[in-house]
Amino acid sequence: MSRTSPVDEVRAQLAELLPRLRRFARVITRNVADADDLVQVSVEKALVRAEQWRPGSKLDSWMFGIMKNAWIDEIRARRRRERVHAPEEAGLGVGDASAAARDIALSVQAAMSRLPEEQRMAIALVLVEGLSYKDAAESLGIPIGTLTSRLARGREALQALLGGKAGAA
Numbered sequence: 508m509s510r511t512s513p514v515d516e517v518r519a520q521l522a523e524l525l526p527r528l529r530r531f532a533r534v535i536t537r538n539v540a541d542a543d544d545l546v547q548v549s550v551e552k553a554l555v556r557a558e559q560w561r562p563g564s565k566l567d568s569w570m571f572g573i574m575k576n577a578w579i580d581e582i583r584a585r586r587r588r589e590r591v592h593a594p595e596e597a598g599l600g601v602g603d604a605s606a607a608a609r610d611i612a613l614s615v616q617a618a619m620s621r622l623p624e625e626q627r628m629a630i631a632l633v634l635v636e637g638l639s640y641k642d643a644a645e646s647l648g649i650p651i652g653t654l655t656s657r658l659a660r661g662r663e664a665l666q667a668l669l670g671g672k673a674g675a676a
Contacts, residue, residue: 514557520566521550527636528570534631535578537620545581549574571632571646618668626661629654 511519528549532542552573553560560569619627625647632643633654644654 512558513560513562514554516562517553517557517560517566521553521570524567524570525550527567528574531571531631531636532574532578534619534635535575535624535628541581545574545578548577548581552577565642567636568638568642568646571636571638571643572648575628575647614669615665618665621668622661622664626657626664629657630661630665633658 525546528546529542532545532549533539536542536545549570553570556573560566619630622630628647629643632638632646633640636643638646640651640654644651647654649657
């Protein structure tokens with residue numbers, strides 16, 4: 508009886524995880540092209556280091572951590588090159604949403620982009636991706652208390668920025 512290796516498990520689960528990785532990348536990069544590049548870099552790093560993944564642990568948390576670290580590396584490299592981050596692309600509609608739903612989505616996207624990066628990441632992992640507080644904190648490499656604090660501040664800031672459009676979080 509042959510046993511599946513961690514590398515084979517990572518490869519098998521990675522395809523299902525791609526939409527979530529892309530969504531998280533868009534939240535933290537605030538740019539579609541940067542998000543696509545970040546997903547590619549993160550998947551490549553995960554495949555190269557697949558033997559480091561612990562079978563039985565959550566692949567999504569591991570991948571989100573890789574992605575967060577890859578983005579931090581990219582930001583540092585950009586600062587060293589003194590490049591300016593490209594402006595956020597506005598007006599991208601998703602699916603066949605109605606005009607009202609699209610307006611709300613764009614408002615939330617714009618409000619999210621104005622949050623500090625640490626709050627954006629916390630909100631993206633917990634509220635958008637549905638990770639538990641424990642898994643999100645592990646992905647970000649922070650204590651759960653720090654995560655809950657960032658979530659609370661992020662929710663308050665979003666509510667203030669949206670002016671009640673999205674209702675209570």
